[in-house]
Amino acid sequence: MTMNGMRLTYNTAAASWKQGLPVGNGRIGAVLISSAEEETWCLTESTYWSGREERTQTISRGRVDLDRMRELFFQGDYTQGEALAEQLLQAEKRNFGTHLSMCDVRITFEGGEGRVERMLDLENAVYRATVERAGAGRDFELFASHPDGVLAARIGSDHPGGITFVLRLKGRTERFAAWADPEGYIRFSGQAVETMHSDGTCGVRCSGAVKIVADGGIVEAYGDELVVRGANLVWIYIGVATDYSRDDEAWQEEALGAVKQASAKAYSDLLDAHVREYRSLYARVEADFGRTEREALPTDERIRLLGKDGDGGGNDPQLFALFLQYGRYLTISGSRSDSPLPLHLQGLWNDGEANRMAWSCDYHLDVNTQMNYYATEAANLAECHEPLLRYIGKLAEAGRASAADFYGCQGWTAHVFSNAWGFTAPGWYYTWGLNVTGGLWLAMHLRMHYEYGRDETFLREQAYPVLKEAARFFLDYMVVHPEKGWLVTGPSNSPENSFYMRGGDRISHALSMGPTMDQSLVRELFGFCLATAAKLGDEPAFRQRLEEAIALLPPLQIGADGKLQEWLEDYEEAQPDHRHLAHLYGLYPGAEITPDGTPAFSEAARRTLIARKREDGFEDVEFTLALFAASFARLHDGERAYENVAYLISDLCFDNMLTYSKAGIAGAESNIFVADGNYGGAAAIIEMLLQSHAGEIHLLPALPAKWPTGKITGLKAQGNARVDIHWQGGNLAEATILAQSPLRTKLRYRNRIIPLHLEAGESLLIRGCELAEQHQ
Structure with a gap:
């Protein structure tokens, strides 16, 4: 049996955005939707907002x-x-604006239906997909590079000359244009305009570039399309820049420059640099809440099984560890x-x-x-x-x-x-x-x-x-x-x-x-x-x-x-x-x-x-369930905290594990992705395992029965301390506290509290028996 570890895995194609998987480098983001016939990447950039800066007028005399x-x-x-x-x-809304999607990158392949498998590797922030079809299998890989400031992708085939596709862009705003050139580029420009949250004339402008490099075959430009025929391998690089907070015009060439620099490097070097830099953040924390056979199942199936288990939650503790690390992944990516x-x-x-209703993505x-x-x-x-x-x-x-x-x-x-x-x-x-x-x-x-x-x-x-x-x-x-x-x-x-x-x-x-x-x-x-x-x-x-x-x-x-x-x-x-x-x-x-x-x-x-x-x-919306879970954790009620996190994952997540607000609540016209459930749910899980808000470092304050054995390493406590925790049979096995600044606090486990005084660089390893609850 192959365990999936810290990966979101799927054995079917993505039918829509709600099944696509997110990548990001802190500024450029994309949700990747893979099928046998087409790859669609929904491209965003953090500053692509409609509206403008305005001083709000009031008749108030203060x-x-x-x-x-x-x-x-x-x-x-x-x-x-x-x-x-x-x-x-x-206040009047006027040109308040909203964040907007920029465009969709669409890659259409020859051939018919096939078997699709997709995976988002949280350990390395790399998305991969494979397509198996009669005589024409292919594999796909994409990552959002923070060091090089681009999205980089590789498309391979299981036989020479097996890659043929058309790449085009579709703008998400009214003001958007794209054009291709024979050197393998598509250039594009646009402006974030809409009429729901602003007057349709003001918004941030963008400039971007897509570059295709092929091994074998040919790359041809037709109007706003690039066509690849008979290639062995293909690499794609995407860059975006905007005029947000810019007084000059240099931003208009920044994306093209980033793409040129990235495409001049070996793809493997880009990937290595991306993984090293990403893991310098992600790898600080490791989480293992217990391994079961469910870990080998696709993520969407695990989510559905958790929902069928009711408040018992089933036997998939590592799904909660995955949700925690997904929250950390989304933080680093965004x-x-x-x-x-x-x-x-x-x-x-x-x-x-x-963007299309009274809400605003703000x-x-x-x-x-x-x-x-x-x-x-x-x-x-x-x-x-x-x-x-x-x-x-x-x-x-x-x-x-x-x-x-x-x-x-x-x-x-x-x-x-x-x-x-x-x-x-x-x-x-x-x-x-x-x-x-x-x-x-x-x-x-x-x-x-x-x-x-x-x-x-x-x-x-x-x-x-x-x-x-x-x-x-x-x-x-x-x-x-x-x-x-x-x-x-x-x-x-x-x-x-x-x-x-x-x-x-x-x-x-x-x-x-x-x-x-x-x-x-x-x-x-x-x-x-x-x-x-x-x-x-x-x-x-x-x-x-x-x-x-x-x-x-x-x-x-x-x-x-x-x-x-x-x-x-x-x-x-x-x-x-x-x-x-x-x-x-x-x-x-x-x-x-x-x-x-x-x-x-x-x-x-x-x-x-x-x-x-x-x-x-x-009103069981995503942020409310996260608040319920964290609040019960603060009350040291691990079972109710667990129940609410389980409900958040099973009932308020799309197949891609992104949380949503239900249709009909607060005027929502459909189930709408809202990120705070992912981030807040991750925070609630940490609160169940470590708290440090009350003048003490409290170990396992709300450990639920469903996580009897596990460990989490690399968490931070107030006072600038790193904390590693291992537990077994529902009890603390050992913990290590590393002071990164002089630390004067208390250490607590259950009803046992001891003073904790450490100088910067000093650490304390303590066994569970040393902090065992004293019974009278």
Whole structure:
């Protein structure tokens, strides 16, 4: 029996994008759709956005109008308060734009049907396909090279002169042109234009090149096609460049230059360089959750069998390890240290579905963009976090205008959506668009990056300046509640939920003062800034303001139903089955709620999760299942965490293992690929095996019974420590902690906690028996 290891394998052709397999080099991406008759590569580039940079206009007079709205909310007149917010604080969409697919590369072969096998090798980031047909078998290989900046492919045949095909490009946007030349090139140009999210005239321009090199046979150009006849071997190279953030015209020749340089090298050298560079990131983590006979089956069959097994999950623990490593693969493929933009709603790829409806393939700041990077640090891919961290700095600069224009406040803010140009204004309808802490939520990734890496220069020069200006905004923006005496935000959303006022009419409301998520984020922000200001010796007056504000922040509250309150008041949920769990931020990814530190709030969070999932209309979308899994892991409930990851994989993944949002939810017209389920699911699996958010490194905090024996090596813990874990029979066998910076923390396994003090470079190997649970 041949085990597939860390490979996605299929023994049938891909019928559509939802069965195609993704590759990427951090900027250029493609989804590869192989059949006997045709290869189709759906090409994307991270900066290919419609729209443009625009300052959002508002009629708000800032603080004067903000005070008018707040007075209405404090008086309990939510209807009039929301009407005023609708009038003054809604932004116009205008040329917000969306990320767009660029074009399809189509290679049409001679001959009829045949047997197709496909495989994506996660260990080396190489896609391979074979076609067996009577008298004309062929093999195909493609990778996205980060070192050389191109897609490179090889097509071979099982007999001399057996390769004949036509290659053409089909643009995905209205403005697209391609032309071939006799030297084996197709050149193309285009512009990212559409009319759903912009006016159809503005967008990023692209320039690209496709080069064919053949061993034997002939290559001929016909209009916009290249025709290959009777070749023994064929190599194809693709490059793309855009004018995003460019003031010169040199970008127009960059793709052609990259293709020329790559095609001048030996294909084997390109492949070797690609594999070495990719594995410098990927190979840091190895995962083995237990091997069974199911590992030899095709991936789509394994997914279906997992679904048939119900909540038992069957006997395929290594499928979960594959899902984890797939999440790491997608991170490396979509977000490199030099990527011009971070991962968007669909990572680096794009199926086109979100572009043709009210959705936009953009940066959703009320969980989706954040979740794309939840696993990055713990998965030992800190470099892949850098595009987001730079983007946050850009957002902070743009957000100064929104803070001043809409609220009359200092500092910066951003709301629910953003785009390639750093849009920070409220969304274009108040029911979801006034998530005033969306930018802050994203900015807490700066804190996360520092906590894991302990880079003091990053803290001083990048993280703290941005977070300090966010704190300045909230210090200026927040107001003391006239009855409760608490310092609150508002009017603001609890994304993207609504409520009924108890004892009032049955009209649902979306805006209130001081939603729980806002307060949890502000408390985390103020606490981090206060500690950092003291460490860096920042101005005493600023530190005093933070101390005074922290003392006035509302506490977490438990409602009459025993659940964690989502709003400042104990409102009735208008949609108890809602997909968002924003008010549980303090449980995950925050650290305000822990089973040991805050047992009452932990129990309230547990009741919240269980009650929401029991609702008949529970919105089981990809990011919600990832949040459920990670949240139960934080509650040390491995069985419920496992159940939710299993459901995510079996019921919310296409055959290519990419996660999706179900048709009918949030206006989705079809099952739409959304990348956060892949990234968030990977983060949840790590949370089941290692946690380090509560001042301790916790080993196997939520190990499920279905993974009785296994190991994971190379994970990162906060404090800049590498952690290897082996377990057997459901118990810790041994663990190694390597300190990469001075480490002062605690080490925990079950109910046993010991101090952990290591200098940089020192490691500790500990046997499970040394941390065995003590029974009385």
